[in-house]
Amino acid sequence: MMKGLKKWRLFSLLAVMMVFLSGCGEDYLSTLKPSGEVGKQQLNLLLMTTIIMTIVVVVVSVIYLLAFVKYRRSKVGENVIPKQVEGSHTLEVIWTVIPIILLLIISVPVVITTYKFADVAAMDEVDAEGNKTALTVNVTAKLYWWEFEYPNQGIITAQELVVPTGEKVYFNLKAADVKHSFWIPAVGGKMDTNVENLNKFYLEFDKESKDLKDGVFYGKCAELCGPSHALMDFKVKALSPEAFDAWVASMKATEGQVADKNAVDLGEKTFANNCLSCHAVSGVGGPGVGPNLTAFGDRNRVAGFLEHNEENLKAWIKNPAEFKPGNLMMKQDGSEPIYGQLTDEEIDALATYIMSLSVEK
Amino acid sequence: MSSYTQKKSFGAIVWDYITTVDHKKLAIMYLLAGTLFFAIAGFEALLMRIQLMKPNNDFVSAGFFNELLTMHGTTMLFLAATPLLFAFMNMLVPLQIGARDVAFPFLNSLGFWLFFLGAVFLHLSFFMGGAPDAGWTSYASLSLYSPGHGIDFYVLGLQISGAGTLISGINFIVTIITMRAPGMTFMRMPLFTWTAMISSALILFAFPPLTIGLLMMLFDRMFGGNFFDHTMGGNTVIWEHLFWIFGHPEVYILVLPAFGLFSEIIPTFSRKRLFGYSSMVFATILIGFLGFMVWAHHMFTTGLGPTANAIFAVATMAIGVPTGMKVFNWILTIWGGSIKVTTPMLYALGFIPSFVAGGVTGVMQAAAPLDYQLHDSYFIVAHFHYVIVGGIVTALFGSAHFYWPIFFNRMLNETLGKITFWVFFIGFHLTFFIQHFLGLMGMPRRVFTYMEGQGWDNFNLISTIGALMMGVGVILLVINCLLSIKGEPAGRDPWGDGRTLEWSIPQPIPFYNFRQTPLVRGLDTWWIEKQEGNTEVTFAEPVGDVHMPNNSAIPVVISLGMFIAAFGALYNPDADKPWSIYILIIGLAITFGAMLTRSLKDDHGFHLHKEDILEIEEHLYGKGGNK
């Protein structure tokens, strides 16, 4: 019995050690290392509640262990009948009032921040010329990818959200098919993308992402949305305001860009014949059936989670279902991709072409 | 030899169990069925943990993983925890209040068969084209999108077993209101009976919204309805509301009886009256009441607006207060007592810190702005497993040891029991403590795999090792149960410190429970009698004739009709199965026919005469013995 107790202590000690050893997770992904005002306030709430709750756990555990140690039958005596106490009003009042006070302490910042995070009034503010002053991004979640439209800038991209640092970025969230949830753990809490209404919230990015391991923050889908829910990742590039403006300008410059069906380049030709009907290659335009590929060459991942190289891209084009089961690039019966089976030569050329699509290079 | 004391053939015993209306036999059936589904769902959990053991694992496919997570959650809550608690409620409530059976023995049997056949129906999905795969919450947009019949199995299976649960809930409430022995006032009822009643009241108000939600899903998926199709004006958030108006109280439906079980174990092995009995009762009622006011805390990120979020956040935190009252009352029960660390007590002692840990993370998630980070991450997975495993499963395991002699007149092995506890308990903390941090480090829940380089690899491995230990613990418990078959009869009040009426009954318990209805003289009436040196409770009546209900096969037939009809509804949307509508009609005809038979055929029960009782008791306890 006591041996078991020792073992338990050892294990809990080990667990605590492990936590310290591996730190608080990765700075591009962990809610414990936030890079934005929203995330920081949420971390503060986490710390505050953790401290209060740890006190509660410690107090309970101490009284409990004390009782347990003091009143073992082996100590009290085998035949002792303890006094049958009915209860105590004073004690009941104490352990009712103290938790109420603790909870009141917690609920004040909770209510304040709840309202603060929901304040999106600035989305409608306009300057003297009638232009919206705040940066807004329309996020549309689709099986299993993300579309990011910048309505005030008139540009659109996918899979990789590009934002400026140092200002509030407002989001209109919507799902095109089933419910998803938009989450950038290292920057701030999530919000669901519903199918029937727009959800609005904001995030702030304090830190440029270029110094992170992959140069991006990781974004996740946080609501079960089908077989490939786990793979519905996106990435976030946080740029300095100047770099962001430059990015917007270069995206705008791709207006009207298309792939030519009669192009000399086999890749472009194949793209025009097989891909263009769903995937646009111009950053100016409306929502597409598939992800907009204008800036594909600048991205960090193929399909949101595979390493960014031509091999993965080719394998993806050959059989997207192998990587993201249930995705909509396949025909209804799942036998082959919508664009049919391309030849190896075509796929090679296609991959090179898609990789060459860039606005930053 | 009368028919009551004759040895029966195996077939007759099976038939007796199928048609029985005896609450004790139904309790054993609930226990067996619950254990079966607990094992299945536990196995599913192990498969998931093995898949997540290392990054990029391909042990199971993405689609199958979603089926596993859905079936694990659904089975554990509806088909394992609920029936296992019903096993204890069925066995103990009539014994604790001094009744010879529940108020509606027939409905008790019907409740079991509806639950069981609904559960079997749901599990048939694995062999008939795929299990449901939209999570136990089955959010409407995904579940409407989900191809195949998986979701249909979910909807119909839960509808049937939910009806069974509802019927049992009503039965318990009426039993407790009307069937108490003389002297058993409400404030003398054992706390487990109190929690059984409040929990049943929660079932009563929580299950209808689920029934309606499932009905809507059924209409939408199988009959062209438009409740959740937003292109036709529908709204999927309605499902979320209905589901959580049910889903949150469901947690309390399960945890309150668990509290009740611990409130029996702790006083027994502390040899001390439950501290603050009346405030425990009050806290139970308050938790039940508040449980209905907080459902939207599951929907903080749905976009209900800051006012709704703030209100539900504060309301949710309020639940911490009565729960805290309970914890302190348990500790104060131990304080000044005489603690004997038996296996059940060990579970109770392990429960207190585990459950408090689960409770405080609950308060953290009640903080809405913080929940935006924690929601749908592994943090929430850790939280609810701390509450459910740390609260409910420990209660079930501890009570299995505690009440085994009431169920089977055998004791479980104490040494093996303690080993089981430590293996399971350490495994449990190893599995779930670490998951808090996985969530904080950005890992979403319900993911079938994860890429390397996100800092999650080690913690997931540790979690899997813990899960395997929990698996070993469960196997040890089952072995212990099987070994007890060969054990010695435990006899009356085998723990020596029993306090409530169920321990006063001679073992094995005759099918009419009490030869004479007891007269209850206070809280913990058996303890009072023992303290006064009595070896028998005071009786409220002389030995006389006893009225008992007849066995009936009608509950099985009613449930079978529903089971058959469910296949008809399931295949209704398939154009190539025009026969499905006839199956539906045949099934419903069987059900309504059986109900009509029940209405038209009088069933007055039977009278057990004084002589029969004396003969049975002589057969059970020997001549003149064990009075």
Added chain:
Amino acid sequence: MDYNTKFTPHTWPDHPEQATMEGKNKIVGFWIFLACEVVLFASLFATYLALKNKGPAGMEFSTEKLFELPLAFAMTMLLLTSSLTSVYAIYHMRNFNFKGMQTWLGITVLLGFGFLALEIYEFYHYTHLGFTFTQSAFATSFYSLVGTHGFHVTLGLGWILALMIRNANRGLNLYNAPKFFVAALYWHFIDVVWVFIFTVVYLMGVIG
């Protein structure tokens, strides 16, 4: 008291439905069941209110255009009256007047069938206009709410009829008295639900 005891109007208890343990249990249980039915209908009402007039873009149906108060009013009158007649039936049951009870129950059933006929006509009329179950979320929620009530009416009619036929030849005793009482209770509940449907769906739909 035993079930098989033969009674005269003098020995018949004042509250025969509660004279046995089974009868008492049945009544307590049934009230609790009705509480659960209240929640069931509350869920349906809430859904109906959320989806009222919601449909695909450009839907031509709305509560104002669709519902006709005179018909709904007639249905209300039929059901309210049937509730009253079931009270008479229970009054006669308590006075050990089996014939009186059967007569009033018969009238109750007739009124119930009248209600059901009007409801079937109403649904038939709407589907003829194109307002079918699958037409819109509004239609689905309307038919589900009102249809669930209609289903309850049908069950209630079947129940009362079965009781009347089963006991036609043996008269009242303590075994069937609670059954009649509980069936009447159910019938009142159905009536109360309809009052809410009339108010929320029809009155507020046409006027509100």
